[in-house]
Amino acid sequence: MSRLDWLSEYLARLIDEHVVVRSGDAQGLAPAHRLVLDSEDWGAAARVAAAFGCRWAGVWGDVEAGDSEGTQLTLRAALERDGGFVVLETEVPVTFPVLASHTNHFPAADRMERHLRDLLGVGFHDHPDARRWVRHQAWQENEFPLRHYVAASGHPPLRTRADSDYPFLRIQGNGVYEIPVGPVHAGIIEPGHFRFQAMGEEVLRLEERLGYTHKGIEKIAVGRDPAALARLAARVSGDSTVAHAWAACQAMERATHCQVPPRALFLRALMAERERVANHLGDIGAICNDVGFAFAHMQCGRLRELWQRSSHALFGHRFMMDALIPGGVARDLPADAPARLRAEHAALRREIAPVFAVVDDHPSLDDRLIGTGCLSAADARLLGCTGYVGKASGQAFDLRHDSPYAPYDRLHVDVPVQQEGDVAARVRVRMEEVRISLLLMDRLLDLLPSGPIAATLPQPAGGTTGLGLVEGWRGEILAFVRFGADGRIARYFPRDPSWFTWPALERLIHGNIVPDFPVCNKSVNGSYSGHDL
Amino acid sequence: MYRILKQSLRTGVVTEAPPRLDDAEFEAVGIELRRTLDARYGRSLAIRAVDAGSCNGCELEIHALGNPYHDVERFGVHFVASPRHADALLVTGPVSRHMQSALRRTWRATPAPKLVIACGTCACDGGEFGVSYASCGAVANVIPVDVTIPGCPPTPIDLLRGLLAAIRG
């Protein structure tokens, strides 16, 4: 049974709606199936997909200078159902890059389309929100930094003004007041702005304003060689350095048909699971700390520190940054590592048991976490939430289980699902994921093949594309790369799962009290830099 | 409650156990820091951390300064919520252009004399991101910097050494 069994049915429905599929193939963006459409059909294809139960997984665009001398702008959008992926593709002329929006069918598309508008100048004629998104005041409305003819240096003003006149939506009424927070926050966290409309203690509306950490990642990726792209990908979101580097490497390896040695794949998976455990430990502690329960914070902080020290000792870096390279991994484990890792997994399993038992069932935590920040299953589905945010709201999707890439195709991955959707459910999912990752890591060690740890990446042919899909600790990461004629990167788009969990935070905070915002935010823990790019 | 006490007692105070070399070294630098703070800073250093566009890697290590193994508060180092309470700004990331005025405003809100510490390779020289339409690069391109702490990200001991260098001037 193929994961794309539904494709023929989707194609039939497209025909019913008079949508013409010009061409399609299963190679260019494997494992996704590519469907090339006329630009007039862009909106209809999304409408059919929404009715058909697909999840919307991202949109990105590209001026493919080359055969068409940069006169056409290519847009691609990813859809998923039952673990199978389809990428819709269309072209619009650079002189009139306008087409229908997907937002009316998939609310998840809202901000990514505005991101495309700000950076590439694609117009979505029926987009419900005309406001800028990632653009603040560093470039003008009619400048599009991602266009091929714009230099990466751009021409920014000497001093970039604060984006103080962004038109937030306001609630009018007696007793309604507004709380602006950020971009510089009170804690040690990334910058962003939150605008609350509140009445008494209750939040009536939260609007996020992101883009503060926009560093031009998509633009400065252009012209890099594969190794340099891996280094950049490792810094898209520092807490997900392994996962983002893996997704980018996977995309490049698929584009060049590189055979990555099995040992390298197993080592990558070991590191990805370590990253998951480290982040969950830190966050479980921090969530408890946000409701004044310092015990769990200290215990988890202690365990996380030990974990990172051993990442440094065995994998060469406390976060395993730059441990992945195109074609494999940068260094092998020391000879005694498997035994040490097994002992460490067993020790952590022992250590978390009493701590997690307290977190799971303690009256003062129950009081604050149960029923707080509820995300309904319907909203999670509509917004395309993956990872622990989706899983805590009934969305069982996990790439390692539903669309497994090597080495997960040889493992059984349990996916913990909860239905409640509150902060407590997200904590439970994370605790369960720690336990599952510990089992997976033991299994990876059992099966760890010997052999080389890296292959040479074949010289990329101009115009080849690749899609990376990796389950990071926050959820599904998608990465797209296209190589230019010179064998260097012509386009890189990393799509962090935070694109879909940030809007979820706006919804789940409804009706909660303002003082519960920090714990709700922490339970979701969207990446600012992974989203702002 | 019983379970909490049991676990806490079983864990003990991990900062006091000197099981590893890096802990001993951390301790030594920390004590030196404490002495210098006692002599020159009225016994405490208040730091305002500002993420001016980092990848969040540096923040994780700054957080780690507070975990039970490091617990920098015991050396007199405090992270404060407002620049108005701060002796020093610990700035991470290349400064994104969208954070340029926020960083300048934070710097202006910090009472003089103030120290500015650039934390991480990006903050020191722009790192992997450099200067572009979206990034101002190094912190020193936006506000005056006193001390730099390279590293991607700098480890807790790097951070502690950097703090010591900063207050020694």
Ligand code: SF4
């Ligand atoms: S120095 Fe490294 S960890 Fe710190 S912000 Fe830069 S890339 Fe991230």
